[in-house]
Amino acid sequence: MSVILYHWEPNANSGKPMLTLAEKGVAYESRYLDLLQFDQHKPEYLAVNPDGTIPAMVHGSRVLTESTPMMEYIDDAFEGPPLKPRGAEARWRMRWWMRFFDAYFAPSLSMIGWSIFVGPAARQRPQEELKAAIERIPLESRRIAWRKAIFNEFSPAELAESKRRVTFATHALEQHLSRSPWIAGDTYSLGDINGFNLGYALPLSQPENCNDSKTPHIMEWLRRIYERPAARETWAKGRTQMASRIKILERTPGA
């Protein structure tokens, strides 16, 4: 059965199945959707995922649209190195941290990212075109998010709260990684793939929170993942400046 993956840049939710498939050594047909051109709300894609969210994976007749459970599916359904730890406690910890990333850390970090990157990039286009594009978004919650990003409607209080949460979450992650080398414990897992997609650019976007002196364990963890062939291969698929931010993780020779 063939695997088709609809995705944007190797980043956040799109990057989760991309890196997981690369780690498993599963070949897939890539369908790149340009988030900033609203490709994900066009009829061709809505026929695949009526919610208009990315990524989506089609495996034979099966359609998968939730990125974190999608990662578990890839690990369950395909040959290749296991990406879930053996012990139930370690698997629980992996899932707990993935939820922490998905429900707490990522929404705050992406609110900041959308306010400084996605919003200004989208605003290059005519206002009428943007309004029409927003109207085509199927999910009410996504319409609100895009409206806020495009028309710069995040309030200072909302952004301040997101910054507080990013600082808090970075500190919690540093604490966790000082206890064990990987998210689930002793072995590399889906938890690390999830966390890397969230955090690979933190040293660049949040230099005051995430750096070698304040968060040495996060920095080392990010560099270890960056050095994996699957991460190199996945980020090479990036088409924008966004993916090239990963170079911040290159180790300085002699340092």
Add this chain to the structure above:
Amino acid sequence: MLELYTSEPNTFFLKPLIALAEKPVAFSMRYFDAANFEQFAGAFPSDLESSLHLEREGPLLVHDGTIICNSFFMLEYISEVLPGPSLVPAEPYDAYRARAWGQYLGAHLGSIVPVLGAAKYLQPELAAADAARVDQRIAAIEPIERRVGWLAVRDGTYSPSYLDAVKERLGAPLKRIETALNDGDWLAGPGFSIADIDAYPMLCVLPDLAPAAVNPQTTPRICDYIGRIAARDSVRQALSAARTRHPERQFVPGIEASRWG
């Protein structure tokens, strides 16, 4: 040793009680009265993950000293590690669907149902208690996200228009569940699974909390589904943990709604 820290068997607290009864396995019950803030008063097991209270309020499972929190992932843990039938579908795509429901229902029903329940039952209960004591207890809650859930019950957040907006948000997840039940009796594949254990405690209180949204005319399949699960021995056994006459009226603040709007 297996210990379950739980309050009245409703919403988040009901889930592991059902899963443990489905297995079935013996465990020690560590009961606390959540509406009376006993979870903030006693000596509770705590570590990095549990202290972050992603779910705000909920059960804790302590297995040979390891603390397992988050009521959905607790179900997967119970299924994987304890003897008895598996509660996670064996087929990878069904397992995906069960986990996707867990993620979706947590964000949706998990942030909606507790608000409706707390507005109807917890708010008047706290209003009748010693105000100074209640406010003092709430002021000491950490982290702030957990405290905010309780403050909302006190500070007038739950206005009629706010509650109407919350009820509006019920529409999408209910439609999704009603549609999914077109294809079969259970949410994730041919058998009863963690997806159903996750959904039931949030759905079974809705005929009371939102009768216009959940009733035999509007949501016939959901109503049948609630009845099907309520008839299981495991659910009856889980409810026997109750210490009040109406556990279905005991609510705690639930998962935080998306901050994106």
